[in-house]
Amino acid sequence: xxxxxxxxxxxxxxxxxxxxxxxxxKLLGAGLVPLVLEAxxxxxxxxxxxxxxxxxxxxxxxxxxxxTHERMFRLAAELGVETYPQYDQGETSYELVDxxxxxxxxxxxxxxxxxxxxxxxxxxxxxxxADVPVEAPWTAPRALEWDAxxxxxxxxxxxxSPVARNLLEICTVGIxxxxxxxxxxxxxxxxxxxxxxxSELFAESEGGAQTTRFIGGTSEIPNRLAALIADHIVLDMxxxxxxxxxxxxxxxxxxxxxxxxxxxxxxxxxxxxGRIMYDPPLPGIRxxxxxxxxxxxxxxxxFVYDEPFWRKDGFNGQLISDIGPARMSNDTCLPxxxxxxxxxxxxxxxxxxxxxLPESERREALTAxxxxxxxxxxxxxxxxxxxxxxERQWTRGCYNANxxxxxxxxxxxxxxxxxGVIHWASTDTATYWSAYMEGAVDAGERAAAxxxxxxx
Amino acid sequence: xxxxxxxxxxxxxxxxxxxxxxxxxKLLGAGLVPLVLEAxxxxxxxxxxxxxxxxxxxxxxxxxxxxTHERMFRLAAELGVETYPQYDQGETSYELVDxxxxxxxxxxxxxxxxxxxxxxxxxxxxxxxADVPVEAPWTAPRALEWDAxxxxxxxxxxxxSPVARNLLEICTVGIxxxxxxxxxxxxxxxxxxxxxxxSELFAESEGGAQTTRFIGGTSEIPNRLAALIADHIVLDMxxxxxxxxxxxxxxxxxxxxxxxxxxxxxxxxxxxxGRIMYDPPLPGIRxxxxxxxxxxxxxxxxFVYDEPFWRKDGFNGQLISDIGPARMSNDTCLPxxxxxxxxxxxxxxxxxxxxxLPESERREALTAxxxxxxxxxxxxxxxxxxxxxxERQWTRGCYNANxxxxxxxxxxxxxxxxxGVIHWASTDTATYWSAYMEGAVDAGERAAAxxxxxxx
Numbered sequence: 001x002x003x004x005x006x007x008x009x010x011x012x013x014x015x016x017x018x019x020x021x022x023x024x025x026k027l028l029g030a031g032l033v034p035l036v037l038e039a040x041x042x043x044x045x046x047x048x049x050x051x052x053x054x055x056x057x058x059x060x061x062x063x064x065x066x067x068t069h070e071r072m073f074r075l076a077a078e079l080g081v082e083t084y085p086q087y088d089q090g091e092t093s094y095e096l097v098d099x100x101x102x103x104x105x106x107x108x109x110x111x112x113x114x115x116x117x118x119x120x121x122x123x124x125x126x127x128x129x130a131d132v133p134v135e136a137p138w139t140a141p142r143a144l145e146w147d148a149x150x151x152x153x154x155x156x157x158x159x160x161s162p163v164a165r166n167l168l169e170i171c172t173v174g175i176x177x178x179x180x181x182x183x184x185x186x187x188x189x190x191x192x193x194x195x196x197x198x199s200e201l202f203a204e205s206e207g208g209a210q211t212t213r214f215i216g217g218t219s220e221i222p223n224r225l226a227a228l229i230a231d232h233i234v235l236d237m238x239x240x241x242x243x244x245x246x247x248x249x250x251x252x253x254x255x256x257x258x259x260x261x262x263x264x265x266x267x268x269x270x271x272x273x274g275r276i277m278y279d280p281p282l283p284g285i286r287x288x289x290x291x292x293x294x295x296x297x298x299x300x301x302x303f304v305y306d307e308p309f310w311r312k313d314g315f316n317g318q319l320i321s322d323i324g325p326a327r328m329s330n331d332t333c334l335p336x337x338x339x340x341x342x343x344x345x346x347x348x349x350x351x352x353x354x355x356x357l358p359e360s361e362r363r364e365a366l367t368a369x370x371x372x373x374x375x376x377x378x379x380x381x382x383x384x385x386x387x388x389x390x391e392r393q394w395t396r397g398c399y400n401a402n403x404x405x406x407x408x409x410x411x412x413x414x415x416x417x418x419x420g421v422i423h424w425a426s427t428d429t430a431t432y433w434s435a436y437m438e439g440a441v442d443a444g445e446r447a448a449a450x451x452x453x454x455x456x
Numbered sequence: 457x458x459x460x461x462x463x464x465x466x467x468x469x470x471x472x473x474x475x476x477x478x479x480x481x482k483l484l485g486a487g488l489v490p491l492v493l494e495a496x497x498x499x500x501x502x503x504x505x506x507x508x509x510x511x512x513x514x515x516x517x518x519x520x521x522x523x524t525h526e527r528m529f530r531l532a533a534e535l536g537v538e539t540y541p542q543y544d545q546g547e548t549s550y551e552l553v554d555x556x557x558x559x560x561x562x563x564x565x566x567x568x569x570x571x572x573x574x575x576x577x578x579x580x581x582x583x584x585x586a587d588v589p590v591e592a593p594w595t596a597p598r599a600l601e602w603d604a605x606x607x608x609x610x611x612x613x614x615x616x617s618p619v620a621r622n623l624l625e626i627c628t629v630g631i632x633x634x635x636x637x638x639x640x641x642x643x644x645x646x647x648x649x650x651x652x653x654x655s656e657l658f659a660e661s662e663g664g665a666q667t668t669r670f671i672g673g674t675s676e677i678p679n680r681l682a683a684l685i686a687d688h689i690v691l692d693m694x695x696x697x698x699x700x701x702x703x704x705x706x707x708x709x710x711x712x713x714x715x716x717x718x719x720x721x722x723x724x725x726x727x728x729x730g731r732i733m734y735d736p737p738l739p740g741i742r743x744x745x746x747x748x749x750x751x752x753x754x755x756x757x758x759f760v761y762d763e764p765f766w767r768k769d770g771f772n773g774q775l776i777s778d779i780g781p782a783r784m785s786n787d788t789c790l791p792x793x794x795x796x797x798x799x800x801x802x803x804x805x806x807x808x809x810x811x812x813l814p815e816s817e818r819r820e821a822l823t824a825x826x827x828x829x830x831x832x833x834x835x836x837x838x839x840x841x842x843x844x845x846x847e848r849q850w851t852r853g854c855y856n857a858n859x860x861x862x863x864x865x866x867x868x869x870x871x872x873x874x875x876g877v878i879h880w881a882s883t884d885t886a887t888y889w890s891a892y893m894e895g896a897v898d899a900g901e902r903a904a905a906x907x908x909x910x911x912x
Contacts, residue, residue, distance in 0.1 A: 148637055150861075153609070181604055181861055238733065240696045241710060254697065254733065256712065271747045275731040277694065277710065284846030285812060288853055291727045291750035352866045356741060390740030397744055404860055405606075405637055410808045 007259035009035035009232070011451055012251045013267055014239050014276070017045025018437055019425040020267030021225045022075075022444030023451075024232055030452045035259055036229070037251065039238035039394040043226040045268075046398055046427075047437070049217030052385050055337050057217035058302045060387040061398065062437050063332070063343075064210035068196060069438040071445070072221075073212075079224040082215040087331045090316035093373040095323050097162045101372050103314075114163040121158055121168060122198040129192040134431040137190040138412040147409040151188040152180035166322040171202045173348040174328050175435070177296030178402045187403035194434045209436065215335065221437070238394070241277040242266075244421050262455060265447045267425035269295055270401050270415065272394070282419055289411035292404065293428070295397025297351035301326070301344045301366055301386035303378070308333050308340030310374045317342055319373045325354040325365050329373075339382070342370065346388075355388040362386065400435035401428040416446075423447045463715035465491035465688070467907055468707045469723055470695050470732070473501025474893055475881040476723030477681045478531075478900030479907075480688055486908045491715055492685070493707065495694035495850040499682040501724075502854055502883075503893070505673030508841050511793050513673035514758045516843040517854065518893050519788070519799075520666035524652060525894040527901070528677075529668075535680040538671040543787045546772035549829040551779050553618045557828050559770075570619040577614055577624060578654040585648040590887040593646040594868040603865040607644040608636035622778040627658045629804040630784050631891070633752030634858045643859035650890045665892065671791065677893070694850070697733040698722075700877050718911060721903045723881035725751055726857050726871065728850070738875055745867035748860065749884070751853025753807035757782070757800045757822055757842035759834070764789050764796030766830045773798055775829045781810040781821050785829075795838070798826065802844075811844040818842065856891035857884040872902075879903045 011027050013020045016038035024034035042048075048061040064086060065072040076083060091104035099110070108115060132140045140146065155168050172180050175191065195201040200208055214220055226233055241252040242264055249264040266273045274290025281287075308331060310317055317331025326344035333341050344366050346354050354362050363384050370378035389398040416429045425447040430439030467483050469476045472494035480490035498504075504517040520542060521528040532539060547560035555566070564571060588596045596602065611624050628636050631647065651657040656664055670676055682689055697708040698720055705720040722729045730746025737743075764787060766773055773787025782800035789797050800822050802810050810818050819840050826834035845854035872885045881903040886895030 179862060240733065275733075277696065277731075281849035284844060284852070285808075288750065288753065288808075288846045291852065294744065294747035297744065349866070352741075352744075388740060390744045393737035396740070396747065406635060410805070 007035065007234075007257060009033045009259065009261045010455065011035070011263045011265060012037065012249055012259050012261040013265045014251070015039075015045065015267040015426070016043040016222070016226065016233050016235070017267060017426065018047060018222055018225070018440035019045075019427060019444035020265065021222060021229065021233075022441045023265050023267060023425055023448040024229050025225065026445055026448035027451065028229060028232070030448075030456070032452065032455060034229070034232050035261065036233040037237045037239055037253060037259060038233060038235045041236050043233065043235070044219055044222035046389070046395055047218050047222050048387070049219035050385065051217075052302065052304060052383055053339075056304060056334060056339055056341065057219075058304075058332065058341065058343070058385065059218050060300055061389075062218055063213060065212050065437060066200065066209035067211055068200060069433060069436065071441040072438050075225075075441060076214060076221060079221060081220045081224060083212045084215060084335050086211055086213060087333060088316050090311060090314045092316055092318040092320060095319065095321040095372065096166055097322065111163050114161045117160055117164040118167055121155075121160065121164070122202070125189065125192055126197045129189040129197070132186070132189045132193045134190065134194050136412065137186055138409045140186065140189075143186055143409050146186035146189060147184050147406055149185055150181050150405060151183040151185050154185045155180060167320070170320055170322065170327045174345060175201060175399075176402060177298040177347045177351070177399050179348045182402060182404055184403050184405045184408060186408050190403075190408065191434065194430065194432055194439070195436075209433075218437075239276055241279060242422065243279045247421065249421055263421045263423065263451045265423045265425050265451060267444060267447070269293075269395075269426050269428050270424075271295055272396065273424065278422070283414075285411055286414040286419060289407070289414040292407045292411060293401035295390070295395070296399055296402055297348055297355070297390060298398040299346040299351040299355045299386060299388040301346065301362070302332070302384065303342050303344070303366075303370065303381040304383040305340035305342070305377070305381050307338055309377045310340070310342070313374070315374060319369075321369065324369065325350050325362070326369055344369070351388060351390075355390075359386065418450065423450055463491060463690075463713060465489045465715065465717045466911065467491070467719045467721060468493065468705055468715050468717040469721045470707070471495075471501065471723040471882070472499040472678070472682065472689050472691070473723060473882065474503060474678055474681070474896035475883060475900035476721065477678060477685065477689075478897045479721050479723060479881055479904040480685050481681065482901055482904035483907065484685060484688070486904075486912070488908065488911060490685070490688050491717065492689040493693045493695055493709060493715060494689060494691050497692050499689065499691070500675055500678035502845070502851055503674050503678050504843070505675035506841065507673075508758065508760060508839055509795075512760060512790060512795055512797065513675075514760075514788065514797065514799070514841065515674050516756055517845075518674055519669060521668045521893060522656065522665035523667055524656060525889060525892065527897040528894050531681075531897060532670060532677060535677060537676045537680060539668045540671060540791050542667055542669060543789060544772050546767060546770045548774040548776060549771055551775065551777040551828065552622055553778060567619050570617045573616055573620040574623055577611075577616065577620070578658070581645070581648055582653045585645040585653070588642070588645045588649045590646065590650050592868065593642055594865045596642065596645075599642055599865050602642035602645060603640050603862055605641055606637050606861060607639040607641050610641045611636060623776070626776055626778065626783045630801060631657060631855075632858060633754040633803045633807070633855050635804045638858060638860055640859050640861045640864060642864050646859075646864065647890065650886065650888055650895070651892075665889075695732055697735060698878065699735045703877065705877055719877045719879065719907045721879045721881050721907060723900060723903070725749075725851075725882050725884050726880075727751055728852065729880065729882075734878070739870075741867055742870040742875060745863070745870040748863045748867060749857035751846070751851070752855055752858055753804055753811070753846060754854040755802040755807040755811045755842060755844040757802065757818070758788070758840065759798050759800070759822075759826065759837040760839040761796035761798070761833070761837050763794055765833045766796070766798070769830070771830060775825075777825065780825065781806050781818070782825055800825070807844060807846075811846075815842065874906065879906055
């Protein structure tokens with residue numbers, strides 16, 4: 001990594017997440033010199049693998065890619081990171097609307113008509129989402145209408161049974177990490193459109209967003225990427241101020257370090273980008289946008305057992321529950337390791353309420369939930385770890401920036417439009433799989449391409 | 457004003473708005489030494505009087521106080537700032553729901569039943585608001601329910617005529633400066649409760665929030681307050697970082713200047729408070745709160761004429777319109793001056809759309825509106841000026857912080873609870889007339905009292 005004394009570059013990139021490092025690498029490839037300033041002591045941003053015992057890395061952050069994540073498959077291949085498929089043999093366990101705990105087959109036969117309702121609603125969403133231009137959602141023919149109410153209000157108006165409505169809430173919150181009552185319906189449609197269709201977004205199996213994992217952990221991706229551009233990354237360098245002219249930026253970091261360049265790419269979430277001081281100050285529309293894009297509330301909790309005992313009982317390790325505290329789970333065992341690892345998701349309200357309990361209380365409540373689904377063996381993990389992203393100073397919430405009502409239609413153009421020599425990246429600004437790693441790469445490449453075009 | 461070399465104090469106050477200076481003065485009175493760091497080149501924050509021609513100061517920011525603003529009346533008296541009553545002789549002019557322009561008497565007789573609907577809804581609001589504890593709105597018996605939908609959704613559900621619904625929207629946006637579809641119903645009730653009842657909040661005449669103005673302009677208040685504590689204020693000193701321990705703060709400003717104290721009071725709007733770096737970092741609940749309290753969108757536009765010609769025609773200078781672009785106006789003539797000054801409000805959507813037009817287009821649209829109400833003379837002002845608060849770097853929106861759904865109930869306690877040695881002020885944290893100057897004083901006094909109790 002470079003020393004602070006050499007802080008001159010063509011392009012100063014703020015943030016060594018996947019988006020910023022992708023941008024930096026592309027700039028390098030075009031013969032431009034990038035300098036990536038990272039506030040944290042590590043690269044990777046919302047990707048964070050933690051080895052909790054030898055050979056057992058767990059993903060506190062981004063974990064999966066899906067079949068249509070072509071940029072990520074390409075990147076992994078280039079970096080020599082191998083992939084493996086998500087385990088999905090066996091049944092999901094359900095616990096919904098006072099039905100008690102039910103195995104998937106039982107659940108499906110008991111709630112056949114409710115699941116048909118759900119399928120119809122998802123089809124309806126696909127039809128509506130098809131009309132949202134991902135580059136400019138505010139230009140959709142019905143944008144003003146759709147941006148005036150919430151996804152939750154639209155769901156409520158579909159006349160659904162409690163089972164269908166709750167399933168819809170659970171799978172949507174599983175993506176957006178805020179209650180649907182906080183999400184603009186236009187933003188839900190935008191999210192669906194950037195991912196293709198609902199079956200890709202929500203499905204856990206073929207075609208979905210969560211089919212594939214990385215050998216060694218997701219952090220292999222940012223770590224190897226960082227190794228390729230190590231001379232151009234400085235860690236522990238929080239940016240406080242960006243001075244900009246018609247052809248230059250001067251970036252001031254905590255501690256007085258200064259970096260100079262011809263362009264800047266700010267590759268952090270919009271709410272964090274809004275915390276940087278800009279001189280001259282940015283236009284009101286950009287500033288008020290960043291006030292209106294709060295990061296979601298997400299937390300992951302991992303239980304590590306001596307073996308994946310649920311598999312023997314015919315379970316795939318996935319649970320879906322409206323009792324909780326976790327609404328969903330996954331089998332996240334590792335290839336070549338005998339441990340059983342189960343991941344519980346706390347998102348939206350659950351992250352907020354359960355995330356603020358003492359760890360022991362949270363662990364106890366989650367253990368009880370696992371025991372309901374998988375029996376007494378679930379009560380005896382070898383290891384437990386969890387992580388809530390709003391506590392992390394340089395992230396402050398996951399998975400991404402939420403758009404409430406009116407944000408897209410009144411502030412939308414300010415999300416990606418460069419301001420003078422300052423460009424914007426991060427997955428929150430992507431038009432393909434926004435909020436995913438794929439979107440981070442998409443956004444980083446887009447910002448880099450724009451800068452390259454300007455400087456060549 | 458002090459020189460940067462003397463930056464030691466008992467209490468470092470961030471922000472020389474009314475709240476911060478009130479706190480500083482109270483601290484001084486208790487024998488503690490405050491140091492107020494102001495990012496801007498002036499004091500006053502959201503109070504900003506601009507003399508547009510000799511003897512014609514107009515209020516780009518806070519303008520009025522109301523009969524129950526006891527702290528402000530006391531402060532004005534102490535500072536020797538005289539007050540005068542808002543002009544309210546004559547009729548309001550209406551333009552609603554394709555009725556064309558109507559004088560108040562005509563409007564009232566044509567829409568008598570609609571106005572009765574409105575009065576009933578306001579009564580209903582008063583009854584509900586009575587159940588909201590202003591110190592902790594999230595503890596209201598129906599808090600979870602009320603915080604799950606918007607004020608707009610509640611209005612929509614009242615079965616109102618278009619006239620009553622539009623009037624309700626206009627008067628509410630006139631207070632909150634965001635469309636009611638963005639406001640939690642619980643927050644509307646909280647706002648009403650901090651002000652007493654709807655008749656005080658919405659009324660322009662007796663008992664209302666806008667009965668009284670200040671001779672010389674509202675800025676007389678912060679300017680004279682600043683003069684009293686001039687040795688304790690530093691301008692042009694944006695705070696970037698607050699390091700804090702169990703008994704001290706070290707505050708770092710742009711340019712490397714450092715201020716040390718035993719406590720800090722951060723007296724700026726929550727969204728701006730969230731942009732400061734804190735070391736150690738603040739808890740996630742506080743951080744995500746500040747991501748979820750965007751400032752409103754407000755703009756004032758002033759037309760100055762040779763005389764208040766509308767008065768002769770029996771108008772009070774107030775218009776109420778759902779055509780716009782301005783939804784409301786006021787006669788803001790000055791005592792002892794012959795000019796006619798009319799103020800047009802652009803709030804919420806109007807501030808966003810109209811505020812982004814070139815000034816000439818905005819002025820033209822507003823002129824056309826005035827001509828519709830007051831005739832051809834309105835087309836020939838001597839002077840025009842406007843100001844949109846999101847463009848101002850150290851304010852970034854008015855009138856105050858908006859609480860969307862779920863903010864109060866999931867993040868509420870973090871709004872005012874001190875974190876270690878860091879206390880929070882600004883009108884957005886007040887429990888009496890929050891969002892008003894009265895609230896700024898209330899919050900400043902509350903924070904100062906807490907600090908005094910800790911340090912004595």
